[in-house]
Amino acid sequence: MLLIHCPHCREDREEEEFSYNGEAHIVRPLDPESLSDEAWGDYLFFRKNPRGVHREMWYHAVGCRRYFYAARNTLSYEILHTYCVGEKPQIDAANEGAGA
Amino acid sequence: MKKYSGFSLFSNALSYHENWQKIWRSPKPKREYDVIVVGGGGHGLATAYYLAKVHGITNVAVVEKGYLGGGNTARNTTIIRSNYLWDEAAQLYELALKLWEGLSQELNYNVMFSQRGVLNLGHNLQDMRDIERRVNANRLNGIDGEVVTPARIKEIAPLINISPDCRYPIIGASWQPRGGTARHDAVAWGYARGADALGVDMIQQTEVTGIRRENGTVVGVETTEGFIGARKVACVTAGNSGVVAAMAGLRLPVESRPLQALVSEPVKPCLDTVVMSNAVHGYVSQSDKGDLVIGAGVDGYNGYGQRGSFHVIEHTLQAICELFPAFSRVRMNRQWGGVVDTCPDACPIISKTSVGGLYFNCGWGTGGFKATPGSGYVFADTVANDRPHPLAAPFDVDRFNTGALIDEHGAAGVAH
Ligand SMILES: Cc1cc2nc3c(=O)[nH]c(=O)nc-3n(C[C@H](O)[C@H](O)[C@H](O)COP(=O)(O)OP(=O)(O)OC[C@H]3O[C@@H](n4cnc5c(N)ncnc54)[C@H](O)[C@@H]3O)c2cc1C
Ligand SMILES: [Zn+2]
Secondary structure, eight states: OOEEEETTTTEEEEGGGOEEEEESOOOOOSOGGGOOHHHHHHHHHOOOOOSSEEEEEEEOTTTTOOEEEEEEETTTOOEEEEEETTSOOSSOGGGSSSOO | OOOOOHHHHHHHHHTTTOOOOOSSOOOOOOSEEEEEEEOOSHHHHHHHHHHHHHHOOOOEEEEOSSSTTTTGGGTSOOEEOOOOSSHHHHHHHHHHHHHHHHHHHHHTSOOOOBOOOEEEEEOSHHHHHHHHHHHHHHHHTTOOOEEEOHHHHHHHSTTSOOOTTSSSOOOEEEEETTOEEOOHHHHHHHHHHHHHHTTOEEEOSOOEEEEEEETTEEEEEEETTEEEEEEEEEEOOGGGHHHHHHHTTOOOSOEEEEEEEEEEEEOSSOOOSEEEETTTTEEEEEOTTSEEEEEEEEOSSOOOSSOOOHHHHHHHHHHHHHHOGGGGGOOEEEEEEEEEEEOTTSOOEEEEOSSBTEEEEEOOTTOOGGGHHHHHHHHHHHHHHTSOOTTTGGGOTTHHHHOOOOOOHHHHOSOO
């Protein structure tokens, strides 16, 4: 069971209150009509799957019902930090230890 | 290789079973191989076996970072069935099921394949519509299956609770009599022994750390024991496929998730079939040793930790206790997790890549054990001939760009 710090509620809450929304910071294509099949496939299906620090989106489903980001290590399951949408992460991925 | 038989059992008994032949050699790696299979799980070992057996390619090594079969192969709940919805998937899993039916003979190794039948329960109207559609599709593909009523389910599995006033009453099921279970590590060991006898080298405790390429073509793999040359490299690394693909600068549409299972203390025979439920999310069978083998759902997040969250197990056990109230008093013995490689359409990737001589077989996610023989068979053919086997062609990684997905979330929805 993960204990997750919701940056909106500013509280550590149990994993069951949250749902997972996968890789964070995926930018929606601005001009979808002009995308190649490769670029579409990439946008829809190809996700980072690091064995190490992963930037991901979580949803506080039965709490404040707001989205936020987390930097989490997928091997140790340690959550390095969580931050609100629109906020700059405090540390950048390169300084977060274990490889990408 | 000495053949196993009633006679060999008898004669070895005379020397107190101390003189059995080692079931595979443990050679030093050669300088170069025709094919290196990365990953010594069931799928990798089956691939090596069929490369040698069917295609006569025997200068092959299986390079495994841990021990043979120690990945998901030895962590799974061993459910075998072929009742998938779409033609492409149904044909692939049915090929595997046909191979299972002759596998112990083929390998001269008892893989304890037991066709005890598989029930997939329906708990609401939409479940039943899906079940009927899937069973009809199966029958059109020549795959056995029927839609059964609660009364018939009760005959098949007498301990099950078909009372209409529980939270999610059972209102029917699909029944595939040819489905069942097998002994997971026996499958790995049987293929390893068969491949070894044909000249394939088993290289254990050796992790592949890089894939060396020249002019867009593989020339070998870097390992913790040094460089090993290879004309072709076939990667079958399940949950770690994304990591291995990155070694060759490739990306895969797979995400690695923890999937958990647990077993109870051994009890007397009480369940002689496999029962699975998508809707309440649990599945259970009883091993020959007597323990109840229970599979949980996949965890919500990506993870390589080979462990998962407790609430997932709790949820599964709630479902099992509702399906089988008698099991509420059984104590659980062990719990573990594996790292499964989930694909967006719940179907595998069996594919050439943009790198010459580099192939991937992955994305089997929560349900690849059942496919082990078929997966190895079509992948060996793909690698040997450098073109997709006809049954593997729809599973090319290209489908995520062309859009020709094979959506098996319905048939594969429950982690199994
Ligand atoms: C809890 C659980 C229950 C399941 N239940 C079922 C079920 O009931 N029915 C079903 O059909 N399927 C089930 N599955 C899925 C099934 O186990 C897998 O799809 C299948 O076993 C995959 O086989 P494999 O040989 O590809 O993978 P694995 O057995 O995982 O083999 C991959 C191997 O690659 C090795 N490897 C990884 N990286 C490297 C590297 N860099 N260098 C060298 N070696 C490497 C690993 O050590 C591993 O041994 C379940 C899985 C889990 C975890
Ligand atoms: Zn919150």
